[in-house]
Amino acid sequence: MNVPRYWRSERTRYGLVGEICRSCGKPIFPPRDVCPHCTDEGQDVHPFGGKGQVYSFSTVYDAPAGYTEYQPYTVALIKLDEGPLVTAQLTDVDNEAVHIGMPVEMVTRKIKEEGENGLIIYGYKFRPVLESKSSRPDRF
Ligand SMILES: [Zn+2]
Structure with a gap:
């Protein structure tokens, strides 16, 4: 099992945890591998x-x-x-x-x-x- 992914989906289910894109700074929810705004891959976990x-x-x-x-x-x-x-x-x-x-x-x-x-x-x-x-x- 991919542990980080599992952890991430659990966190998403119980709280409103999204991400902030490291490239363009836009908030992302739900968390995903690629930023929907700039298609970059770097995101930091961010509780909304x-x-x-x-x-x-x-x-x-x-x-x-x-x-x-x-x-x-x-x-x-x-x-x-x-x-x-x-x-x-x-x-x-x-x-x-x-x-x-x-x-x-x-x-x-x-x-x-x-x-x-x-x-x-x-x-x-x-x-x-x-x-x-x-x-x-x-x-x-
Ligand atoms: Zn971005």
């Missing part, structure tokens, strides 16, 4: 902050096997504060309330269960950034 905004989204009503317990759910393309776009499921959110530009943050959640005996797969999802109560209008 896990915050961003909804860039586009679509709600899934007819989920594939293994994901049905969450349907309907919303999958969003999220533009990270660092720049890269990430596709992830949204969680802790009313599907009706999702909108473009909504601030979101990464959380580690159960992604799916495989089979009857449930091999549980964890990974990252995004949830809305909780706004402070003072920004919510009181109805008095």
Whole structure:
């Protein structure tokens, strides 16, 4: 087994770890062998902050096997504060309330269960950034 690659994919699954290209300085996510911006091979591991905004989204009503317990759910393309776009499921959110530009943050959640005996797969999802109560209008 290629140990560094294994380590890298595990890190990617549990946290938002990307890379910064040593040649062009651009952030890369997910990590890959060749920079998508300049095609150079040198990258440094870089943990991203896990915050961003909804860039586009679509709600899934007819989920594939293994994901049905969450349907309907919303999958969003999220533009990270660092720049890269990430596709992830949204969680802790009313599907009706999702909108473009909504601030979101990464959380580690159960992604799916495989089979009857449930091999549980964890990974990252995004949830809305909780706004402070003072920004919510009181109805008095
Ligand atoms: Zn580059």
